[in-house]
Amino acid sequence: MNDAFQVHSDPELWEKLGMDVARFxxxxxxxxxxxxxxxxxxxxxxxxxxYFDDMVANIHTGRIREIYDAKQGGKPxxxxxxxxxxxxxxxxxxxxxxxLCGGAxxxxxxxxxxxxxxxxxxxxxxxxxKVGKICPYxxxxxxxxxxxxxxxxxxxxxxxxxxxPTHVMEIPQMKRERDKRLWLDEVKDFKAAxxxxxxxxxxxxxxxxxxxxxNAKRFALQRLNSLRHxxxxxxxxxxxxxxxxxxFYDEPVRFAQKVHELCDELEQRISSGDxxxxxxxxxxxxxxxxxxxxxxxxxxIIESAGAIVVNEESCxxxxxxxxxxxxxxxxxxxxxxxxxxxxMKIDCSCFTPNDDRMAQVLKEYEASGAEGIIDxxxxxxxxxxxxxxxxREMCEARGIPFMSIETDYSPDDMGQLQTxxxxxxxQIRG
Numbered sequence: 250m251n252d253a254f255q256v257h258s259d260p261e262l263w264e265k266l267g268m269d270v271a272r273f274x275x276x277x278x279x280x281x282x283x284x285x286x287x288x289x290x291x292x293x294x295x296x297x298x299x300y301f302d303d304m305v306a307n308i309h310t311g312r313i314r315e316i317y318d319a320k321q322g323g324k325p326x327x328x329x330x331x332x333x334x335x336x337x338x339x340x341x342x343x344x345x346x347x348x349l350c351g352g353a354x355x356x357x358x359x360x361x362x363x364x365x366x367x368x369x370x371x372x373x374x375x376x377x378x379k380v381g382k383i384c385p386y387x388x389x390x391x392x393x394x395x396x397x398x399x400x401x402x403x404x405x406x407x408x409x410x411x412x413x414p415t416h417v418m419e420i421p422q423m424k425r426e427r428d429k430r431l432w433l434d435e436v437k438d439f440k441a442a443x444x445x446x447x448x449x450x451x452x453x454x455x456x457x458x459x460x461x462x463x464n465a466k467r468f469a470l471q472r473l474n475s476l477r478h479x480x481x482x483x484x485x486x487x488x489x490x491x492x493x494x495x496x497f498y499d500e501p502v503r504f505a506q507k508v509h510e511l512c513d514e515l516e517q518r519i520s521s522g523d524x525x526x527x528x529x530x531x532x533x534x535x536x537x538x539x540x541x542x543x544x545x546x547x548x549x550i551i552e553s554a555g556a557i558v559v560n561e562e563s564c565x566x567x568x569x570x571x572x573x574x575x576x577x578x579x580x581x582x583x584x585x586x587x588x589x590x591x592x593m594k595i596d597c598s599c600f601t602p603n604d605d606r607m608a609q610v611l612k613e614y615e616a617s618g619a620e621g622i623i624d625x626x627x628x629x630x631x632x633x634x635x636x637x638x639x640x641r642e643m644c645e646a647r648g649i650p651f652m653s654i655e656t657d658y659s660p661d662d663m664g665q666l667q668t669x670x671x672x673x674x675x676q677i678r679g
Contacts, residue, residue, distance in 0.1 A: 251289045251302075254289055254302065255281050256276075257306055257310040259310040262310065262317065262385075263309075265317070267382060268382050269381060276383070283545075284302075287487060288487060289302070293524075293525055294488065295484055295488070295514050298511065301507070312498060312499070313385045317389055326390045326391050327393075327443060328348070328386065328390035328392070328393045330395055332564045333396050333595060335439065335588055338588075342447040342459075343455075349386060350374075350539065350541035351372075351375035352544035356373075358377065364405065364408075369399065369402075369630050370629075370657040390413060393406075393409060394417075394442075399599060399630070416442050420435075423600065424593055436588060453580060456585075457584070462501050466505045468573060470496060473492065473512050476512055478560070478616060478618055480618050481522075482526060482559060483515040484511075484525060485557060486551070487548045487549060487552055490540060490565070491545070492508065494565060497542075525557070526557045531555070531557070532618055532621075533557065539565040541565065546656070550670050554667065556670075559619050564595075567613060571609075573591070575587045597632075607639060620650065621649065621676075621677045623670070623673070626656075627655075650673065652669065
């Protein structure tokens, strides 16, 4: 374990952002301890993970300072909650796009002073970060872009707008031609909204550059995910999850470069047989709801029980980066159509019917060499919870070991989940 690792503090910067500094001051020490136990306790990690460790060490300082300084220099900051919001257009207009989903238990009490208790923990966590003034990313944004993928979200955005300007993007719940036309109009509205706050019109060349930048980031993640599928795996599921989470916060060009540097190392490790776990290690694919930073609970349980996570079919995983945008458009209208088509390929459970997701889960299961699927659902996420019925039926028909879990961010069910995961792994081992 790296005893020198420490999540840094910057109370002066936090004060400028209007945060509750006294309350937030204990966060770095808590995150330091959790990160050491979950990540730095691993053996034989790739050396290029040092960059991502450093990102966490500076998650509330150095990276926030970069964003704050860019904002002071005239680059507006747009916060988003969903992989359906096209970050390419934020980049094209000269803005900075960062993810704001909440993955921590600590802010939920703040949210529950206003919101009902029986809604998604991710929605409550994110809302609590803002109303409690305990997230520097939420404090630095100029505009928040929400969407209508679930009822809890779309109603929470109405309340969030009282604290920070919030624009809502309508996401159709079906994928017919008429829905594509609606979606395209929403994308055009999003472009216009971003251009208003950036005071810049994103023309064909600017949108082309934005598409190339985000395509490059997604391609780097595709390469990394393909390499982790090797058996024995050259990188742990925990480390892969961390990188996927950082993708929503880091500067995209630098991030892609660092991911490729890690991929180069992983290729060398594969060639030399240098792995993080033996070939006989049970290989698990996780599907379901997203795991926002710092939600590392399930991966930690699975890998502490002696397995390795080899794929995430979720919004924090492959749904975010599996598809690229065609860069061969000849005019702006065609660019926006192809961008919309790319986003329509994301298989969120908010859609009906959603048979494409069943096919995608099976495709990723086979490509990853997984030996079982654990479907992860946050409490009160009804669409994913119900869709798990179809996933289970598909897996049973094909003899694929399957387990579904429903949980939140608290540690209260850690023991129960550990027992269930251990039993599931015994089933796989036979």
